[in-house]
Amino acid sequence: MSHDGDKLKQRRRSDYPYFLTYRTRWSDNDQYGHMNNSVYYHLFDSIVNTYLITRCGLSPTHSQQIGLVVSSWCRFFAPVSFPTVVDLGLRVTSLGNSSVAYEVAVFEEGKDAASAVGGYTHVFVDSESRRSTPIGSGMREGFDKLGVKRTEFVNSKL
Amino acid sequence: MSHDGDKLKQRRRSDYPYFLTYRTRWSDNDQYGHMNNSVYYHLFDSIVNTYLITRCGLSPTHSQQIGLVVSSWCRFFAPVSFPTVVDLGLRVTSLGNSSVAYEVAVFEEGKDAASAVGGYTHVFVDSESRRSTPIGSGMREGFDKLGVKRTEFVNSKL
């Protein structure tokens, strides 16, 4: 999938159906005084898994099916610094038989333009064999609420 | 300073004058499914520095005086797990000429008993020479509001 920076830069809050607010941490800032690029991925993981756990019935320790990350990406448009509070917006951009692609945008409090947009692709696997399995119906219902716009992603090679 | 586990276990929300709420992150949980012990220290750093920046005028990149951690500690009473939200309470337990000891308690949402209590000691230094200097008046006023109970710490060896 090609992540077109110009398009991504146009992302606004209204593009995302699910939001969580995160307080940044002191150690998120690196020596240059901004939230380190790696930290965004920790936040992606956090909103995705919060959604899976609280809305789709995932239990990381007990579910027969878990999601493993096979690829991830991020575009950074404006720096964010501790102690700011950020709002994360989540949507699903592609939903396949056993995989799903999420997009997460990071918004500074009070701003409508995203500071960064990224995401990752989960392949759902059996928690023991770690082989891919079709996404269960409960999970799929949860994803359907995250506003996948199917036509937009027909050609995406995730 | 000896950190008496029995006393610390009695800490309640009313013991702390300043609070911040933090959302836990997916990667805070370690393999045992609980927030890793190291993560508590990231949270300590976060509430302390948020207070210093927003209430005491600290600018980590520009202030002439910064606080360096010389010792830290934590007692863990009950596990906390992502995606829970935690409330952190902060107080100052000892205030010297150039050093200050903070205590931070971690409360799960809706609980009045602390899941963990810990803290650390900052020595304030010149940001360039890194030599200790007396705590400035703006900073000291901020600490005074954090409820140091002086008698309790007369003999503490920080």
Place this chain on the structure above:
Amino acid sequence: MSHDGDKLKQRRRSDYPYFLTYRTRWSDNDQYGHMNNSVYYHLFDSIVNTYLITRCGLSPTHSQQIGLVVSSWCRFFAPVSFPTVVDLGLRVTSLGNSSVAYEVAVFEEGKDAASAVGGYTHVFVDSESRRSTPIGSGMREGFDKLGVKRTEFVNSKL
């Protein structure tokens, strides 16, 4: 830039001119018992900045020119788990006037196929104004040693 998973999966140790060995950490593993996807980006940052500091004269606190990450990506092929030791290989895949794209591969000890391949793009900026500036000659010489294969990236849109 499109990151073709099939090609990336073919990466071998011999594709990279610079290597560092990293010991994984307990907290790198997430609840699923594998190194969390976010941690790979911490490692990318580490090998890139080690190279910039030790081979290209970068001083993060004093240099007039610093590199800011504008985009990053990773493909995960096989899980890695603490306490394994990983070898990171670094190469430059594209070098522009003020930007450079790095690719980093993560190899488990003793294996020649990469467990993951990713990277990011640095735009070099003035450390104060944070405006992009042409990459200095010292830095550029360092990048030239990292084996950029220009033809391969003619059409890359970073």
Place this chain on the structure above:
Amino acid sequence: MSHDGDKLKQRRRSDYPYFLTYRTRWSDNDQYGHMNNSVYYHLFDSIVNTYLITRCGLSPTHSQQIGLVVSSWCRFFAPVSFPTVVDLGLRVTSLGNSSVAYEVAVFEEGKDAASAVGGYTHVFVDSESRRSTPIGSGMREGFDKLGVKRTEFVNSKL
């Protein structure tokens, strides 16, 4: 347990029977350009668990008995900065029926005085019920090799 800073400052490499070398990471440095205090605890966890896994037969995902941290502490004597390489020394300072106290020292490459000394106490619990259980014989043998000096810790209140 009272951690006497003056004594701890005297720790040398010869005080520790087990060593591992860790490469620091870019994000270990905080805004002040030094390894953040929280990161030391990540390193403590790493050497302790590496020892438990590689020398004492611990399998974090399968063992019936796992160690949970009930208290931790650290004293910081000299700053350490990325990209330095640090040597960690580990010893056991107290061994009870179901708990063990570790001490870890952080040495910069080539230095014999510790930059920091800290540690934590593990209580061993049943991996399912999470109730404390007597330390198994395999684990205990591993601890015996880590040089506990019993007399020194007779009065420690862990």
